[in-house]
Amino acid sequence: MSTKSFRVAICGGGIGGLCLAVALSKHTHIQVDVFEGAERFKEIGAGVMIWSRTWRILELLELAPHFAKVADTQPDPAVATGFEYRRSDTKDGFKWNLVAMPYAFAEQLPKGLAHFRRRLVSYEKQAGGEIALTFADGASAVCDLLVGCDGIKSVVRAQMLRVKAKEDAQPGLLNLIEPKWTGTIAYRGLIPSTNLPSVDGARHRTLASPMMYCGQNKHVVAYSISQGNIVNFVAFASDLNRKNTAYGAEWVTNCSKDEVLQCFGGWESEVSLLLEREEKPTKWGIHHLEELPFFVTNRVVLLGDAAHGMSPHLGAGAGQAIEDAYILAHVLGAAAPKSLDAALEAYQQTRLPVANHVLRSSYESGNMYEFNSRFGDEYSALGPAIGHQWDFLTESTPEGEAEKAMRILRSLERQGIIRERL
Numbered sequence: 001m002s003t004k005s006f007r008v009a010i011c012g013g014g015i016g017g018l019c020l021a022v023a024l025s026k027h028t029h030i031q032v033d034v035f036e037g038a039e040r041f042k043e044i045g046a047g048v049m050i051w052s053r054t055w056r057i058l059e060l061l062e063l064a065p066h067f068a069k070v071a072d073t074q075p076d077p078a079v080a081t082g083f084e085y086r087r088s089d090t091k092d093g094f095k096w097n098l099v100a101m102p103y104a105f106a107e108q109l110p111k112g113l114a115h116f117r118r119r120l121v122s123y124e125k126q127a128g129g130e131i132a133l134t135f136a137d138g139a140s141a142v143c144d145l146l147v148g149c150d151g152i153k154s155v156v157r158a159q160m161l162r163v164k165a166k167e168d169a170q171p172g173l174l175n176l177i178e179p180k181w182t183g184t185i186a187y188r189g190l191i192p193s194t195n196l197p198s199v200d201g202a203r204h205r206t207l208a209s210p211m212m213y214c215g216q217n218k219h220v221v222a223y224s225i226s227q228g229n230i231v232n233f234v235a236f237a238s239d240l241n242r243k244n245t246a247y248g249a250e251w252v253t254n255c256s257k258d259e260v261l262q263c264f265g266g267w268e269s270e271v272s273l274l275l276e277r278e279e280k281p282t283k284w285g286i287h288h289l290e291e292l293p294f295f296v297t298n299r300v301v302l303l304g305d306a307a308h309g310m311s312p313h314l315g316a317g318a319g320q321a322i323e324d325a326y327i328l329a330h331v332l333g334a335a336a337p338k339s340l341d342a343a344l345e346a347y348q349q350t351r352l353p354v355a356n357h358v359l360r361s362s363y364e365s366g367n368m369y370e371f372n373s374r375f376g377d378e379y380s381a382l383g384p385a386i387g388h389q390w391d392f393l394t395e396s397t398p399e400g401e402a403e404k405a406m407r408i409l410r411s412l413e414r415q416g417i418i419r420e421r422l
């Protein structure tokens with residue numbers, strides 16, 4: 001293994017895992033391997049929005065030029081598009097708020113050191129401190145640090161919580177393993193802009209502005225992607241009484257156009273006209289995690305959806321995964337092998353409170369769009385409250401968070417927090 005100081009195994013090559021792999025690979029003393037269960041990286045990005053804060057992180061990681069080539073909107077922090085919020089579950093819908101927000105863009109896969117068809121089944125801490133990994137095809141590998149970037153159904157999280165529940169005699173931790181259904185379903189579709197009808201003789205509004213059509217227990221998000229050639233819509237419907245009940249094994253299924261139209265019957269025509277243009281909608285059960293009390297145990301770390309899988313109502317899951325990757329790479333890059341545990345503790349102290357806050361806020365935002373929050377449909381209070389849901393984007397800077405993590409790392413190093421500690 002020669003010149004490398006320590007070996008990091010990244011389980012899962014989604015947005016979070018790939019971002020971490022690219023960031024870590026700049027530190028030539030760290031050996032990085034990405035083990036991806038699928039036979040290739042999935043196409044990520046169509047319709048995924050990221051905010052300017054995340055763009056800043058991509059700049060800091062020197063990834064921004066690659067993303068700019070495929071972004072729908074070229075990065076310009078001065079440019080702010082906004083969702084137009086409408087009450088739409090009546091025939092005569094009306095606009096009630098506009099929230100200024102940064103741009104959205106489609107993503108490009110960063111490249112990393114990848115091993116495909118390597119689906120992690122379990123890991124085991126060896127006596128010497130190494131971690132042995134076992135894959136579904138019988139292959140194995142060893143590392144000094146395992147990062148679970150394996151999404152909301154993470155096997156790394158499941159094993160971590162099972163081990164910790166036993167070690168600490170805390171059976172309650174087992175309840176945090178499975179993602180919970182939020183009681184919301186989402187219908188998704190992509191429509192060529194040329195298929196979008198005009199409304200009362202005017203161009204469909206969603207071609208000009210990202211739209212948030214709101215109604216009681218339901219809302220529809222629609223915005224154009226691919227340089228305006230395609231309109232992406234996600235139509236949500238919630239039943240609060242079914243929150244935390246079983247959804248079923250398949251989270252994503254095909255459904256009929258009629259089901260979607262029936263669900264949104266009685267909505268204003270610009271919504272119906274949009275929904276009826278999708279011939280093959282898909283239906284998603286929206287799940288999220290309960291907040292975890294830790295992201296790190298014993299040289300095993302969680303990142304992205306594996307740590308804080310959240311509902312999509314703030315468009316923040318990918319951004320939070322990228323921010324995790326940025327901070328973790330920052331502290332690992334600066335840590336000596338003997339202070340790896342201090343680096344992991346610094347990552348956890350920096351990221352856990354923020355990511356869990358965003359997880360909570362995402363769920364609450366869905367309630368706000370559907371008039372189910374404590375503000376009901378009191379538009380004057382609800383508008384500003386929705387705006388504040390995005391405060392986490394500007395309350396700190398990525399550079400400031402990285403400095404904070406470094407301060408924690410150096411302080412723990414001074415206190416002599418070394419590998420035996422965790």
Ligand SMILES: Cc1cc2nc3c(=O)[nH]c(=O)nc-3n(C[C@H](O)[C@H](O)[C@H](O)COP(=O)(O)OP(=O)(O)OC[C@H]3O[C@@H](n4cnc5c(N)ncnc54)[C@H](O)[C@@H]3O)c2cc1C
Nearest residue numbers: 012014015016037049119120151304305315316317318319
């Ligand atoms: C409807 C919807 C809309 C969304 N819209 C937005 C948005 O606008 N903006 C935004 O920021 N976020 C959005 N998100 C959330 C965002 O897509 C996720 O937060 C993000 O993709 C999480 O990235 P990840 O790398 O943590 O996990 P994933 O993207 O889930 O990647 C996990 C990877 O691990 C692999 N894997 C799984 N198990 C194993 C295993 N055992 N061994 C090896 N590999 C394994 C998988 O194949 C996959 O490649 C949305 C989500 C949904 C459902």
